[in-house]
Amino acid sequence: MRHLEDYEDAISRCFHCQICQAACPVYLQDLLETYCARARLGLVQAVFLEQTLNVTPRLREVMDRCLFCTRCTRHCPAGVPLDDVFALARENLGKQLGEQGRDGGAWTAPDAGVPGPVAGPLKSGLGEIPAVKGPVRARVAYYPGCATSRLFQDTGQAVLRVMSENGVQVMIPEGLSCCGFPAYVAGDLHTFRRAMQENLSILSGLDVDAILVDCASCGMAFKVKAGEVAKGDGAMEDQAARVAEKTWEATDYLNHLGPVAEPGAVAGVWTYHAPCRIGWTPTAEEAPEALLQDIPGAQYEALETTGACCGAGDLFHLRHGELSRSIRTKRLKEIRRNGAHTVVTQCPFCRYYLQQGGSDLEVMHPLAFLARAYGEMREA
């Protein structure tokens, strides 16, 4: 397990270019420098490393006013892993302040309808896995995260259906649990590590060509963050590396493999909203357009800005409702301007939150749109 001190060198690489500020959806909304990524990094440095400032509830307020979108990390030319530093800072704050200064409590009891973590083994409830059509081209394991297992089963059914149509044999391993990413974001790295240990011990032993996820955050957890929390534990590091190597977002995997099934016609204009946390695999942002643009009748209209945030950010939208809604309003305006009725995205949180603000739109996973083009789906 890493500590903030392990990031001292990485933090010192910052040369104050402010590119992370320009990428930060929170800063872009309220234009307050206190809440931009670089300012947060400086505070972490002063409080926890140089110890020239004290831990106060106000610091918690500043650190919590962050979507954990990871856009600062993605854009930093010096490679400063800002989100890892912020997660550790949140962990330290939790230890020193408890719930003091926290607006809205810990990530344990999300409101009804919010895609939240599921305690215990995931029960996918996706029904039978359809038989593969034609020759088997690949064998994969599918990790249906908490949101797909509990709330958006249509996404899971679509993944199974689309894979079967394209010669991909899918298995869903027994005993999987929440990937733990919500705990990571909240700074509860101990819970995240424990969740990862359970999942890695199952996934790393599978003899499959790939491990598919349908959620940008689950993918980031397996591809990037598992390796971070495994550092120093040789056995876990090995497991994390094996799983990371095989982890793919499902749309990206099918695009990489090459689809063979012919889609039928679907009428309407659609667009793609790239989730902020999809950065662990840049090709996943290209996959929806590449896979779906040949659906007869469906017209693709790209959004003006790629990668703009929807404003949800786990509990952020509950803790900072007004700010969160104003970020969403900006995104929805852009979607409406381009005339799309259907929005595809690989994040159940973006789906939930955009749909909540845009009842005139339908928001779905890209493979659900493709499944529609393959014919009728079972109801979730």
Ligand code: SF4
């Ligand atoms: S994670 Fe996102 S919201 Fe938080 S500081 Fe970085 S860019 Fe801003």
Ligand code: SF4
């Ligand atoms: S983008 Fe990186 S180098 Fe530039 S100010 Fe932000 S943290 Fe520092």
